[in-house]
Structure formats: structure tokens, C-alpha cells
Amino acid sequence: MAINKEEIKNKIIYRASYRGTKEMDILMTAFVRSIINNIDENYLETLNDFVNMDDETLKSIRKKESLLNIDNSFMLEIIDKFQKY
Numbered sequence: 001m002a003i004n005k006e007e008i009k010n011k012i013i014y015r016a017s018y019r020g021t022k023e024m025d026i027l028m029t030a031f032v033r034s035i036i037n038n039i040d041e042n043y044l045e046t047l048n049d050f051v052n053m054d055d056e057t058l059k060s061i062r063k064k065e066s067l068l069n070i071d072n073s074f075m076l077e078i079i080d081k082f083q084k085y
Contacts, residue, residue: 008044009036015051024055027062031085035078046074050082058082 013036016028028051039047053061061079070076 005041005044008041008048012036012044012048012051015048019055021055024058028058031082034085035081043074043078046072046078050075050078 013029013032016032017025019025019028032047032051036044036047062083064083070079
């Protein structure tokens with residue numbers, strides 16, 4: 001059963017909007033909305049993984065404090081965009 005692109009986008013936007021803290025909700029929603037319409041299906045799956053990271057990990061990524069052992073080039077590009085956002 002294939003999930004269509006719009007369903008995945010809606011799922012990602014929803015998760016970005018309801019994270020647990022208002023500050024992270026605002027940041028992640030704005031970030032996701034800024035890139036979601038310009039990425040392909042491969043990036044959508046990776047973006048979904050990204051928005052499902054816990055808030056503490058995302059905060060440390062944002063501040064460039066966290067050195068994650070990531071070998072996924074799509075994830076590295078999303079992290080780079082997030083740090084520059």
C-alpha cells in the first residue's frame with residue numbers, strides 16, 4: 001500500500017506542529033514549511049525521521065553542539081538547512 005506524497009507532507013507538518021514545547025513547535029513548523037514543497041520523496045522520508053527526533057537532540061543540532069554519527073546524505077543536508085534556518 002503506497003502512501004501518497006500529500007499524506008506524508010501532512011503527517012510531517014502535524015508532527016512538527018505538536019512537539020511538546022511551544023518554542024520547538026514554532027521553530028519546527030516554520031522550518032518544515034520552508035522546505036517541504038521543494039523536496040522529493042527521498043527527502044520526505046528523511047524529514048519525517050528528522051521531525052521525530054526528540055527536542056533535546058534537535059536543540060543540540062540547532063546549536064551545533066551535537067555530533068551525530070549520521071551517514072545518510074539526505075539527513076545531513078536537512079540538518080545543514082536546519083542549522084542555517
